[in-house]
Amino acid sequence: MISNLNIIDEGAEFFEISRRNMLKVSAAMFSAPLAERVMSASPPAPSGVRSRDLTQPARTHPPVMLPVALNVNGRQFDVRIDSRTTLLDALRETLAMKGSKKGCDHGQCGACTVLLGGRRINACLTLAVMHDGEPITTIEGLSNGNPLHPMQAAFLKHDGFQCGYCTPGQICSAIGMLDEAQRGVPSHVTENLSVAAVPLTQQEIRERMSGNLCRCSAYPNIVAAIGDAAGVSP
């Protein structure tokens, strides 16, 4: 693989060849484990595995469609959606607001973080129908008519991202987090729980932001951006 990359550097003429070679390598790499997997799947499934007779039609579960008034970034959207729709899918697919990102879809990565009544939540782990009329703020609504929200400006200033996929969640989470800190909400690293005001140190920012993963590992710059926006000296 490394030699292929070297060929790519040498010129466009070799690019097609090297790309084709890479595809072949990739196919070889993935076909063997796949074959093994298919073979290992052929013995009868263990008794705990749910299986279905494929000659019979699947038991149907017709969707349940419900009306819901979504209040997003100060605008009300009256929509009719499947009860199963997560808030994240409603934002992205129904309202076409693609700013909130789907990473893991299981509440582990924080890319879907939005503000619900000002509090940060994972939009992937809640249902849209549970939030009829409740004020939701997404990355699209933060600037409130201004070019940028101060937190967005701080992320730009400190280069708090690389690929940018986790960034809307990081920024919404950071805004919710600063509000929590201002309200005196303690964290795991807060030494004294009996003090009402919690000083927001770098260590506090890191702990409080642990629900937002960045696979590019832009963490130092993210912490710097949040610290700057919060007025914490580095």
Place this chain on the structure above:
Amino acid sequence: MKSFSFEQPATVQAAAASLATHADAKFIAGGTNLLDLMKLEIEAPTHLIDINRLGLDQIETTDDGGVRIGAMVRNSDLAAHSRIRIDYAVLSRALLSGASGQLRNKATTGGNLLQRTRCYYFYDTARPCNKRVAGSGCSAVAGFNRMHAILGASDQCIAVHPSDMAVAMRLLDAEVETINGSGVRRVIPIAEFHRLPATTPHLETNLRRDEMITGVKLPAPLPGRQTYRKVRDRASYAFALISVAAVIDASGERAQSARIALGGVAHKPWRVESAELGLSGATINVKSIDAVTDQLLAGARAYSDNDFKLALVRRTVHAAVAEILKNSPQWK
């Protein structure tokens, strides 16, 4: 996800009554565990009862000087409440050590008690699991079992309860308050709330089919200092390998009383009251803490990948006690 009908009842009584009339209904509170499991079709309710508009979100002082925590109080609000931070610090600490800021803003007191295990075989629908499909077998006993139980397990299930909050509540002798569809209320001591797996690992609590948690009552605060020490694979946002909740009243030369509860070791928070008797009136030292830990670990059995937990419990109990007694002359 399987489709489901959905309702938002306006009263606690209506919510409890609805549960009684729908065969496959579930309450949805924070949803942070239920929706996770519904996406994988490990949970597949045909009717969801949204209990987010019922109130049950207050923390009140009770007549005996304790507190009543509404079932819908969010984990973040409970951890940040001034009374909890000062009088029940172990509970604040336990809550703050779990999940992420986003999840704590959603997760509720009642829901946290009912969260399901994070055993990877429970989540892996391609593998047998007695908890997921009763009678199908346990993949963890002979599988990768680093996170699993060392106490109170059975050959049918070695999963652990994932909650930090419940460990602190066990230490504090909390009581779980419920109501059923007919309006009958019941109080369940936390010690009797969660079950050991035995031959029915799919039954995790003694909550009855038609019961709803309305709140959790904490008795008057305990004297002494409290701590919650959690050991995990990451410094933040990870489930416990093991955890220790402790409270020690050592205001005088000798300890007046001490309680210790363990998390991450069993299908329920683990506490052995008889072991704590050895600490009342006795000088707390390395030897006496070791003796108590011996009793906490009586009957412990490790599996292929989790024998480290035996030593880790002992060391973490010592570290928790040392943290409480760091300025005390009796702990050297």
